[in-house]
Amino acid sequence: MTGPAERVVENLNRGLHELFAVDERVYLLGEDIADPYGGAFKVSRGLSTRFPDRVLTTPISEGAIVGVAGGLALCGQRPVVEIMFGDFITLCFDQLYNFASKSVAMYGRRVEMSLVVRCPVGGNRGYGPTHSQHPQKHFIGIPHLNLFELSPFHDSSVLLNRMLDLGEPAILFEDKILYGQRMHVGGRIDELVGFDFLDPRRDHARAFLFDQDECDCLVIAPGGLAERVLAAMRELFLAEELVCQLVVPAQLYPFDIEPLLPLLTRAGRVCVVEEGVAGGTWGAEVAASVHERLWGQLRAPVLRLNSVGAVIPAAPELERATLVQKSTVYNAIRDACRA
Amino acid sequence: MTGPAERVVENLNRGLHELFAVDERVYLLGEDIADPYGGAFKVSRGLSTRFPDRVLTTPISEGAIVGVAGGLALCGQRPVVEIMFGDFITLCFDQLYNFASKSVAMYGRRVEMSLVVRCPVGGNRGYGPTHSQHPQKHFIGIPHLNLFELSPFHDSSVLLNRMLDLGEPAILFEDKILYGQRMHVGGRIDELVGFDFLDPRRDHARAFLFDQDECDCLVIAPGGLAERVLAAMRELFLAEELVCQLVVPAQLYPFDIEPLLPLLTRAGRVCVVEEGVAGGTWGAEVAASVHERLWGQLRAPVLRLNSVGAVIPAAPELERATLVQKSTVYNAIRDACRA
Amino acid sequence: MSRALTEPAPGTSQLAERDLERLLLIRHFETALLRLFAEGKLNGTTHTCLGQEYIPVALNALLRVDDFVLSNHRGHGHYLARFADPEGLLAEIMGREGAVCSGVGGSQHIYREGYLSTGVQGQNVPVGVGVALRLRQLGSGQLAAVFIGDGTWGEGAVYEALNLAQLWQVPLLLIVENNHIAQSTPLDAHMAGDIAGRARAFGVRYHRVAGIDINRIRVELAEVVAGVRRTPAPAVVEFDTVRIGAHSKGDDTRDAETVAAARARDWYTHYERAFPARFALADAAARRFVAELVVRVERRPPVGRRP
Amino acid sequence: MSRALTEPAPGTSQLAERDLERLLLIRHFETALLRLFAEGKLNGTTHTCLGQEYIPVALNALLRVDDFVLSNHRGHGHYLARFADPEGLLAEIMGREGAVCSGVGGSQHIYREGYLSTGVQGQNVPVGVGVALRLRQLGSGQLAAVFIGDGTWGEGAVYEALNLAQLWQVPLLLIVENNHIAQSTPLDAHMAGDIAGRARAFGVRYHRVAGIDINRIRVELAEVVAGVRRTPAPAVVEFDTVRIGAHSKGDDTRDAETVAAARARDWYTHYERAFPARFALADAAARRFVAELVVRVERRPPVGRRP
Numbered sequence A, B: 001m002t003g004p005a006e007r008v009v010e011n012l013n014r015g016l017h018e019l020f021a022v023d024e025r026v027y028l029l030g031e032d033i034a035d036p037y038g039g040a041f042k043v044s045r046g047l048s049t050r051f052p053d054r055v056l057t058t059p060i061s062e063g064a065i066v067g068v069a070g071g072l073a074l075c076g077q078r079p080v081v082e083i084m085f086g087d088f089i090t091l092c093f094d095q096l097y098n099f100a101s102k103s104v105a106m107y108g109r110r111v112e113m114s115l116v117v118r119c120p121v122g123g124n125r126g127y128g129p130t131h132s133q134h135p136q137k138h139f140i141g142i143p144h145l146n147l148f149e150l151s152p153f154h155d156s157s158v159l160l161n162r163m164l165d166l167g168e169p170a171i172l173f174e175d176k177i178l179y180g181q182r183m184h185v186g187g188r189i190d191e192l193v194g195f196d197f198l199d200p201r202r203d204h205a206r207a208f209l210f211d212q213d214e215c216d217c218l219v220i221a222p223g224g225l226a227e228r229v230l231a232a233m234r235e236l237f238l239a240e241e242l243v244c245q246l247v248v249p250a251q252l253y254p255f256d257i258e259p260l261l262p263l264l265t266r267a268g269r270v271c272v273v274e275e276g277v278a279g280g281t282w283g284a285e286v287a288a289s290v291h292e293r294l295w296g297q298l299r300a301p302v303l304r305l306n307s308v309g310a311v312i313p314a315a316p317e318l319e320r321a322t323l324v325q326k327s328t329v330y331n332a333i334r335d336a337c338r339a
Numbered sequence C, D: 001m002s003r004a005l006t007e008p009a010p011g012t013s014q015l016a017e018r019d020l021e022r023l024l025l026i027r028h029f030e031t032a033l034l035r036l037f038a039e040g041k042l043n044g045t046t047h048t049c050l051g052q053e054y055i056p057v058a059l060n061a062l063l064r065v066d067d068f069v070l071s072n073h074r075g076h077g078h079y080l081a082r083f084a085d086p087e088g089l090l091a092e093i094m095g096r097e098g099a100v101c102s103g104v105g106g107s108q109h110i111y112r113e114g115y116l117s118t119g120v121q122g123q124n125v126p127v128g129v130g131v132a133l134r135l136r137q138l139g140s141g142q143l144a145a146v147f148i149g150d151g152t153w154g155e156g157a158v159y160e161a162l163n164l165a166q167l168w169q170v171p172l173l174l175i176v177e178n179n180h181i182a183q184s185t186p187l188d189a190h191m192a193g194d195i196a197g198r199a200r201a202f203g204v205r206y207h208r209v210a211g212i213d214i215n216r217i218r219v220e221l222a223e224v225v226a227g228v229r230r231t232p233a234p235a236v237v238e239f240d241t242v243r244i245g246a247h248s249k250g251d252d253t254r255d256a257e258t259v260a261a262a263r264a265r266d267w268y269t270h271y272e273r274a275f276p277a278r279f280a281l282a283d284a285a286a287r288r289f290v291a292e293l294v295v296r297v298e299r300r301p302p303v304g305r306r307p
């Protein structure tokens, strides 16, 4: 491999291009996704030019668009929907909860419903209270609705295919902060940190410090937090000689804890990090599962890190102080391990 | 007290009448709530006749109705919204998430937003997949959005006042199965079981077996499950000599665990029961908190009971087998305590 | 018998045997449901289309077998007009073996190839646009037929979908059964303006059907439906109709006068008056058929019972 | 100078000093924002109303101080036309002390008594109906003025709210700034039919404003606005207008011709041509004022910085 790796947004864009090229059943629906605009975050660049019949730029009608996707899925097609800001997926809740996911099973037989809703989420970009949230947790635990999160470890092409092969609706949450970051490839992040996958499906990426066998703290975090946690990991090692490992799952729900069990058993402490605010979170769910599966084997309860439980302010310094940052992770793990 | 206690639906109806009579800022908005129909579950009976200007029967526009309530709240009024079936609160998600709750804080100062959304929820009534769900968990962890559940222990008049006094939006989930049940009053449920409250605010009702000091299992469950858990409690005692206590909180989120700590410390086991399916639930959140607060003091991980993770079927036998029943609670607690 | 009762009432011409049978099947099927409810043999909710049966029966002849029908909460008639399967539907509603959706869906959630119903108002319109979008691409002349009531125009989803349908020129036939009431709320309390205006606002073709004569309705609508297929383009067809029975089970709180006015428009009475002898025969046969069907289905074991 | 440039352009009459000042304040305020963005001094997003400034300035004279304005994502002009507080708004957008919402809301989420903006399309119409419902009950002649764009008619919430507004006869003034584009999507790709038809579909009074002459607009709308208060009843007022700049920051992908056509309708050019001397003076003053304002606000500490 020569030159720097692709940016995440390039990887995602390429993944979509590949998908469209090989599968005529794939559609993209969303606001302002047509060229030359190519979507608010440029993820759909070039698609409408190459595949004009299957790339439909829409009015501002999030709810109906997901309904349309449901109709296409019923006809055996494979629609992908882009919600411009994940915060607006609130407007699609009914179609996802009461129609698309329900249809898989509520008619007494399995009705295949392949559809993916893509949602740019997250803060640290100064977009303010209604354009910066992490709504993931509100969609957990809906039968037949699958949740994924974009990551710099997981190739988008593989991921999108996997999601569309489920025969059930899925949401892909894409932390906006990722778009400009580089993908990690080849098992090596830098001279200090490598990565591999814990399962044959390559669902769980695991980043580790080279030449360190121990693990003071196993951190579980979705893709958007990877860089912040990696930075904290490096610093915890260099400044505190604390060894962390990071697991980044592609699929958040249903969550497959099995491949993590050996690591969990060996780790002194377990920490789950999310950018969303606490309360009914994915992290709480993971924590409860870890407690159940490792009862009596953990040194301390799972450390749950979330952003401050408040509205996300627009002003940069206020926003930074509200959201989980590298320093949040660093301080919490240091304190927990030193306690 | 002579004669049987009020039914829960009567208590709720009376609570609303009292609210309207003393507070001119209170409104009720909802579909088919006007007399003589009085709402799909008859909760609003008589209100439109007595207070025609403030009881507004609406078109089928759940999203807009909650938006209207937001506007009234901005003007210092105190709207109550009835969503005919809680399953349709999905249509109000945006107004609750991105407007009503956000407005309390996103303008940099506190903006009082008193509004209550009432949602009949739950199954065991044969209404089928889209009219029987428990959407509570999807609303947990939204800053400034408060979640409550109706119960046979908590007087509705007190509860509604408390919710409207928050100055923040709140949702009242009302398990439909409760409407026809009797309120519990006077600290006594029957010859075997009594109840009291754990906190001065009377948030946490606690039901206990008379003359039993030990507690083999402390059950935490929202109001809709109270009768099922009480029935299991009686049977566990009579058939297995297992002593349970039941805590029914009125407020689900934010959840105040403090008043429960003494009980939790003394109980051998802790069990959280919900009718909703597993995954990102209130129960997982409570379990995670219990594990954190009682680390090293519990005999076993918190036992989490949920309905089968599936769509809720319409046919009575299928539905019964899917949802948490008395027998689910009985069997799980017996097995856990005998393990 | 007076002349008025022996001659066809205004607006009722001779029905094809099959149409009369279907009409009466739906009527007696749903009357039986109400009886079963009263006897405590059914749970949940059931929305009968008493008074509206002629709508799906009239439309069915204009639909192709490969069209996709998206029905709503009041869908028994839509189903029975399209499929000769009263047994599968009754079993579904009663939760007995042989249920078309294995008892999971119940009255409001039915699916089989080319047919689907849902219980949440407004949902089916955008879904129908998605189906129609696909059908447009197939270029096969198929259409998506979506049923909604007047009250469902309260839902924003309907407008979002109508806008998309017209922008994308998809073959969507939006059938509005305007029975002038939504549950307990009369039309003028839930709708400002009218349905014609709503279609016009989106530039969507609109046709209003006032009568109950099935043959005439088909003539009236033939070109509208053909246009949806041919152009393709969406169309809104509004039926001015009446709900004779309760919204669900026995929850009718309308005053006697209103109900009487609705009953006066019942196709049943009109056809009975128009063709008394023939009608009586067919009516008795349908009654008998349904009575036997109920007995047969009731004898079956509940779905999901493990022996 | 040619005659065409010295005489008032068609549709521009003498402006009151205050109106001209406000127009130019908004223009230079937003131009400064774009500069700050380009310099990397602002984060997130900012939607300027370049070309549309005359709308809130014209309307403001028709609004009472006790009316409630519900603005949207493109709200700087709405705010500046109503409140003499460019400093509070700039501080908000820059995240500096003195910010009208303490830096929490930012460009899209502004609140002060009688004024509120939100960043999610369509949300403010039902909220406005709620406000208007309360104002109706007060019987004080106050109204709720809600601003939306053409693209926002994609949201079902708008229709749900319009239906309620007309059913309940509340004093809602729905102001539609139709700049023929939503972000990157031209009107004909996002809207079937038109806005007039939509208002008519709900029986709501409708008025279209084509020109940019502030005095004439006020005359045109005086009776419409008075009617909203007096009856009370909702009304839709559509402004046929142009977006001169990008949707947000620098994301304009329109072709040169389209942008040129928009610029040709810019009130700024027209007023400049009509009253060159007076305009130049006021323009220079506004420029200066904004430049100084930026310097002043930039010097302030960021909100929330703990010393």
Ligand SMILES: Cc1ncc(C[n+]2csc(CCOP(=O)(O)OP(=O)(O)O)c2C)c(N)n1
Residues within 6 Å of the ligand: B031, B060, B062, B084, B088, C073, C074, C119, C120, C121, C122, C148, C149, C150, C151, C152, C153, C177, C179, C181, C182, C183, C243, C247
């Ligand atoms: C989103 C939603 N809100 C409310 C309901 C409850 N509900 C079922 S049918 C109905 C009335 C529908 O009226 P209309 O569209 O006129 O159809 P009709 O019942 O008259 O056939 C209502 C309010 C629902 N099913 N879905």
Ligand SMILES: Cc1ncc(C[n+]2csc(CCOP(=O)(O)OP(=O)(O)O)c2C)c(N)n1
Residues within 6 Å of the ligand: A031, A060, A062, A084, A088, D047, D073, D074, D119, D120, D121, D122, D148, D149, D150, D151, D152, D153, D177, D179, D181, D182, D183, D243, D247
């Ligand atoms: C629900 C929702 N969907 C999408 C967006 C992103 N967005 C912001 S402004 C805009 C275009 C709005 O167009 P229009 O209503 O015509 O107003 P204009 O920007 O032209 O003033 C879009 C799509 C949003 N803010 N809210």
Ligand SMILES: [Mg+2]
Residues within 6 Å of the ligand: C149, C150, C151, C177, C178, C179, C180, C181, C182, C183
């Ligand atoms: Mg109706």
Ligand SMILES: [Mg+2]
Residues within 6 Å of the ligand: D149, D150, D151, D177, D178, D179, D180, D181, D182, D183
């Ligand atoms: Mg626009």
